[in-house]
Amino acid sequence: MSLAGHFSYWVTIFLMVAGLFILISRGNLIKKLVGLGIFQTSVYLLYIAPGKLIGGTAPILADNFTVYSNPLPHVLILTAIVVGVATLALGLALTVRIRETYGSIEEDEILAADLVDDAPAAEEKR
């Protein structure tokens, strides 16, 4: 298994693991979303890279071309990018609302505030 021949896969795996690591290790809600974005981006590469053949052209029938790249992964990933953008937008919107109500975007501070909420006295307010 040659390192250079699988270059795109190594990059994919690095991005995938890096994204997941950020997601798990960071308590800041924005940083988590950054990790999520990197994780999702790695999948775009996983789809697109194998679709490209070196020397291949767009799949248009013509006499002087015989090698074509597969266009389908591009279309699929276009959809996945839209989904990723929507997810990120919703995640950021939720973060804004969390900041407004809790006054913090650090996970441990928010969970600590929730523990105070759980006390019976605070229950009565709601």
Place this chain on the structure above:
Amino acid sequence: MNLAAHLPAHLPALQVVLPLLAAPLAVLLRSGNAAFVLVTAVAWAAFAVSLGLWQQTGAGAVISYAIGSWPAPWGIELRVDRLSAFVLVLVSGMAAIVLPYCRQSIEREIPKEQHYLFYAMFALCLTGLLGITITGDAFNVFVFLEVSSLSTYVLIALGRDRRALMAAYQYLIMGTIGATFIVIGVGLLYLSTGTLNLADIGARLPQVSGSRPVLAALAFLTVGICLKLALFPLHQWLPSAYTYAPSAVSAFLAATATKVSVYVLLRFYFSVFGESLLFDRLPLPEIMLLLSLAAMFIASALAIFQDDLKRIFAYSSVAQIGYITLGLSFGSESGLTATVVHLFNHGLTKGALFMLAGILVIVAGGTSLSRLSGIGKAMPLASFGIVLGGLSLIGVPGTVGFVSKWYLVLAALEQGQWWLVMAIVASSLLAVVYVWRFVEIAWFREPRADLPKDRRIPLSLQIPAGLLVAATVYFGLDTSFTVGSAAAAAEQLLGMNQ
């Protein structure tokens, strides 16, 4: 052109298009009442369509609908068989029952100016869930999954407690990881087979079966889907999401969302990978068995120690999903029958329970157990309904829960696994404990002094909840529809790769 004559042939497309169109229309209407009428009408229409599809697949026929008339392996195919028709009936039926309940329920929980957006999100969520169930295309599964998930995050965040925001955020992170894992799995399958059509992948997979990318695809898909269906220990998002979501949303999600994920798991396992790879060459049954047992016992035990009624039910959902995957782990026809029956039965039970919890909220002001003391005397009817639902969770004869567990026990006996029967009974005893906690607090304590004098509950809340409670009893006595459909679905599912 005669519209009525062409209608039956286009039911599969209508199933998805109707709720999909309702969502932007509801936004354009900008009025809560108009959006309510529109989305409710569409949900009932979708219910009628799914019943039509259920009837069309009655004799074991498989409906294949080519979108835009592009034939199947190239174009996107909608595919309805016994199993998908049955799940479609559950999802659209629950939407049709929950929607009338929504109106009065969100009146008390969501600001008036956001009502039309609530209905738009509800319609989108319904679209996604129906789309996942009906599509025959692997990438389409992911797209519809995200349509339903994104709208679900919004619906949960609408809860009036501020913890709903954090619950929605955590669900967003976990759900997106799950969905991305599913895309990775689908991508690896596409690289191995060169097709995205589920049936086509299934047909081509034997040529590359057991190769490393296929095994990796199986692993990614299993973990991704199990995150979405909240299989223990991937369930952490579920309790908070169900507890803090608006009551109507909890009821709809608990009844449908995880069930549709179970459907996706069944579809990938039995229609794509095939049971010979899963059950003969990999230790998958053992893994599933272990996780199911862990869910049944640990989640039930956790439910006992919760101080909030909705949270008890949420943990109980995780436990009940254990029963659903337990049937799957047998890989036999009777096991799958139990899985599919319990999918439907548990959907009914949990839908009823969360609706009733929503009714208690109106009078008691919350669902923490301290607020519910003596509620059985103040609100006898709703509390009695909760006890009936609880009996179904335990599996008492005469309720739907008993039917599921009966078939599960039969499947375990067929495998000669006596100890599993003991495990099923023992975990049901844990359910007795958490249901009894509610009974004790509701009837053996004095009602709180601050309960409002006016305890009238609008009929639009009582009737849907009552209907579902009645259904949990009715389908516990007359099992011809549920068990008949489930057995036919299991037979078709296992017969596919032979």
